[in-house]
Amino acid sequence: MYKVKIIVVCGSGVAMAMHAAFKLREALEKEKLYVHIDGTGNNELASRIGSYDMVVSNAQVTVKTDKPVFSAIPLITGVGEKELLAQIVAKVKEIQEAKNGAK
Amino acid sequence: MDNMDNTAVDFAIDEKMILVKESIKTREEIIRKLGGLLFENGYVKDTYTQAVLNREITYPTGLPARVAGVAVPHTDTEHVIKPAIAIATLASPTTFYMMGSPDVEVKVEIIIMLAIHDAKLVIPVLRKIIFILEDDAALTKIKEAKTKSEIKQAMLDHIKSLSEKGK
Numbered sequence: 355m356y357k358v359k360i361i362v363v364c365g366s367g368v369a370m371a372m373h374a375a376f377k378l379r380e381a382l383e384k385e386k387l388y389v390h391i392d393g394t395g396n397n398e399l400a401s402r403i404g405s406y407d408m409v410v411s412n413a414q415v416t417v418k419t420d421k422p423v424f425s426a427i428p429l430i431t432g433v434g435e436k437e438l439l440a441q442i443v444a445k446v447k448e449i450q451e452a453k454n455g456a457k
Numbered sequence: 458m459d460n461m462d463n464t465a466v467d468f469a470i471d472e473k474m475i476l477v478k479e480s481i482k483t484r485e486e487i488i489r490k491l492g493g494l495l496f497e498n499g500y501v502k503d504t505y506t507q508a509v510l511n512r513e514i515t516y517p518t519g520l521p522a523r524v525a526g527v528a529v530p531h532t533d534t535e536h537v538i539k540p541a542i543a544i545a546t547l548a549s550p551t552t553f554y555m556m557g558s559p560d561v562e563v564k565v566e567i568i569i570m571l572a573i574h575d576a577k578l579v580i581p582v583l584r585k586i587i588f589i590l591e592d593d594a595a596l597t598k599i600k601e602a603k604t605k606s607e608i609k610q611a612m613l614d615h616i617k618s619l620s621e622k623g624k
Contacts, residue, residue, distance in 0.1 A: 365512070365515070365516030365556070369531070369571065369573055369576055369579075369580060369583050369587070370529070370556070370587070372576065372580050372584075373580070373583070373584045373587045376584065396516075411557065412556050412557045413516055413556075413557055414557060414558065414559060425557055426557070427520065427555070427556060427557050427558075430520060430556070430587060430590060431520050431521060431522045431523070431590050431591065432522070432523065432590060432591030433521060433522065433523055435591075
């Protein structure tokens with residue numbers, strides 16, 4: 355099974371994005387979705403984005419990409435979190451299926 | 458990303474660094490006051506407050522939680538001596554900008570200023586503090602608190618309840 359790679363972006367690369375990343379992983383594991391998650395600072399995103407399938411960010415993403423980008427804010431405030439997680443779960447499944455089908 | 462255990466970390470939450478229903482006019486004023494308290498009590502270097510103010514412009518920290526607007530100003534670890542949080546509630550809301558959306562205003566009533574000296578080390582504790590944004594009961598207690606000890610107690614109770622849930 356292909357492991358979807360998610361990069362979580364933080365303004366300064368410290369605390370907030372890690373918190374969001376932990377919550378995201380917990381939520382996805384509840385759905386039996388096992389993904390690879392890394393954290394990065396906003397300034398490093400441009401050089402790293404190529405290796406990932408999806409971006410979750412609490413900073414404004416200025417890097418141009420055709421990969422799906424989600425806001426991390428609902429994971430931090432809890433407001434709109436269910437809706438966000440439903441979207442991410444759907445996208446993870448979609449990417450997984452596409453990658454598995456391609457093999 | 459693999460350090461998910463609850464290793465005890467000495468993270469100061471002290472009434473000396475809590476302000477209740479503070480009257481201020483701008484976010485800069487409250488950031489300076491809280492940064493000053495962290496500095497006076499030996500948790501941050503003299504460069505901390507200015508670094509927080511600078512970072513707030515590029516990476517704003519306003520967060521619209523269900524109960525209230527909350528801001529979590531912080532900065533790079535190099536300005537911090539040992540980990541602590543300073544908390545303020547405001548007499549009337551002040552404008553911050555939203556994390557991730559620097560042109561969206563958030564009316565903030567609660568400021569939780571984070572002094573983080575080592576992100577990896579403090580993350581288990583820091584997460585518990587950030588989880589308060591989703592804890593409507595705890596956030597309401599802080600918002601409505603009339604004394605410093607009520608604010609401190611609400612934060613400690615919130616952290617304790619998370620520990621009991623195994624988070």
